Amino acid sequence: MRAFGGRRAVDGVDLELAPGRRLSVVGPNGAGKSTLLRILATLLRPDAGTLELAGHDCDHHAQRARPSLGYLGHDPLVYLDLTAWQNLELFGDLFGVDDLRNRIPDALSRVGLLPRAHDPVRTFSRGMAQRMGIARLTLHDPVLLVLDEPYTGLDAQGARLLDGLLEGFASGGRGAVMVTHELGRAVDLADEVLVMRAGRAVDRCDTAGMDAAAFAARYQELTA
Amino acid sequence: MSASPLRQMRALLVKDLRLELRTRETAVAMGLFALVGMMIFQFAIGTRTDDATPFAGGIIWATLALTAVLGVGRTWVPEREQRVLDALLTAPVPRLVLMLARSVALVLYLLTVQVVVVPMAIVFFVRDAAFSDLGLVAVVCVLADVAIAVVGALLASMSVFSRARELLLPVLLLPSIIPVVIAAAGATHAVLGPGNALDEYWRYCVFLGVYAVVFGLVAFATFDHVLDD
Numbered sequence: 227m228r229a230f231g232g233r234r235a236v237d238g239v240d241l242e243l244a245p246g247r248r249l250s251v252v253g254p255n256g257a258g259k260s261t262l263l264r265i266l267a268t269l270l271r272p273d274a275g276t277l278e279l280a281g282h283d284c285d286h287h288a289q290r291a292r293p294s295l296g297y298l299g300h301d302p303l304v305y306l307d308l309t310a311w312q313n314l315e316l317f318g319d320l321f322g323v324d325d326l327r328n329r330i331p332d333a334l335s336r337v338g339l340l341p342r343a344h345d346p347v348r349t350f351s352r353g354m355a356q357r358m359g360i361a362r363l364t365l366h367d368p369v370l371l372v373l374d375e376p377y378t379g380l381d382a383q384g385a386r387l388l389d390g391l392l393e394g395f396a397s398g399g400r401g402a403v404m405v406t407h408e409l410g411r412a413v414d415l416a417d418e419v420l421v422m423r424a425g426r427a428v429d430r431c432d433t434a435g436m437d438a439a440a441f442a443a444r445y446q447e448l449t450a
Numbered sequence: 451m452s453a454s455p456l457r458q459m460r461a462l463l464v465k466d467l468r469l470e471l472r473t474r475e476t477a478v479a480m481g482l483f484a485l486v487g488m489m490i491f492q493f494a495i496g497t498r499t500d501d502a503t504p505f506a507g508g509i510i511w512a513t514l515a516l517t518a519v520l521g522v523g524r525t526w527v528p529e530r531e532q533r534v535l536d537a538l539l540t541a542p543v544p545r546l547v548l549m550l551a552r553s554v555a556l557v558l559y560l561l562t563v564q565v566v567v568v569p570m571a572i573v574f575f576v577r578d579a580a581f582s583d584l585g586l587v588a589v590v591c592v593l594a595d596v597a598i599a600v601v602g603a604l605l606a607s608m609s610v611f612s613r614a615r616e617l618l619l620p621v622l623l624l625p626s627i628i629p630v631v632i633a634a635a636g637a638t639h640a641v642l643g644p645g646n647a648l649d650e651y652w653r654y655c656v657f658l659g660v661y662a663v664v665f666g667l668v669a670f671a672t673f674d675h676v677l678d679d
């Protein structure tokens with residue numbers, strides 16, 4: 227549970243994600259999705275309840291869980307006045323990534339930004355900056371991706387890149403939790419969907435064999 | 451993967467310096483502010499007295515304290531404006547390392563400003579200053595800067611999530627560094643004032659050192675919780 231000024235933003239959410247599983251979190255505005263995600267990213271502490279990530283108790287040892295996490299929000303979370311290379315060098319050092327001289331070009335070429343490696347991120351378009359965020363996200367090889375509306379600002383090419391990343395991630399035995407408003411993407415890219423309303427989890431379903439249109443109808447019913 | 455605190459601190463410091471070299475938003479603004487402050491004192495006091503030497507220490511440190519508030523106020527600004535704070539806080543960086551890197555960057559900004567401003571202030575306000583006095587004043591600058599930077603980084607981090615941080619930070623910082631200003635002004639006066647009072651100078655220096663150590667320990671004990679929710 228997590229409250230802000232007496233209002234419970236997340237209340238009674240019980241969640242377990244097995245390795246290799248991807249979970250989409252959907253719900254109307256103010257449902258508590260982003261708060262839930264910030265708790266999972268160790269940016270907020272729950273007022274009640276516990277969080278365990280990759281075997282680490284985050285109440286007391288959040289620091290130990292953080293190397294396993296990759297967090298991306300609506301924004302790329304990189305310094306606009308540093309170059310792409312300098313940003314990755316910084317986050318590589320913070321996460322203790324070895325062999326940065328080779329890892330950085332790899333990460334940049336995966337997102338199509340290698341030719342712009344030495345340009346400040348401020349000179350990038352919104353979509354390119356978000357792709358830069360994806361490069362930062364994957365540089366340290368996290369076990370769990372925590373994504374808050376990561377498709378914001380991405381063009382078709384960038385969106386395809388993120389789709390591929392999520393698919394590759396799950397097949398590598400790693401997990402992802404993603405908040406999105408796009409119901410089709412929530413069904414197509416995840417193994418499970420969690421529906422939230424007013425801070426509570428009102429439904430959790432498997433997406434195997436699920437039709438996106440049928441889910442949209444169910445979602446309307448649950449969140450009406 | 452090996453994320454040693456030393457490697458993390460070096461990376462954060464290099465980042466701060468790269469940002470400053472690219473944007474020139476902190477040290478340059480601090481330098482200009484300090485120069486304008488000195489000029490105001492020169493018109494207000496320097497032109498109205500034959501010998502402003504007795505006031506020099508106070509003038510220098512009043513100006514530098516206000517300049518420091520400007521510099522501390524810029525702490526965490528790129529992170530807030532460019533929304534990078536979440537990325538830093540989800541990285542496995544001990545909060546103490548974040549604070550130490552911030553403190554070292556602040557010390558470097560303050561020293562950069564002082565390299566220009568202190569000799570200028572001595573020319574403006576001190577009669578018959580000896581070249582060797584500059585070395586003793588430099589020691590005061592380093593000690594006072596460390597003390598201001600430790601307190602400043604701690605308070606800036608405490609107010610980073612506050613909505614009224616621009617208001618809150620000077621209100622918290624200025625009273626906290628009054629002892630530093632008094633001691634630094636006293637030590638500077640002991641060197642530059644009439645009759646070198648070296649005993650007094652060293653007493654003030656020891657006070658500045660003790661202040662920096664005490665606040666360093668406070669920061670060490672609390673900082674891990676300051677930036678955590």
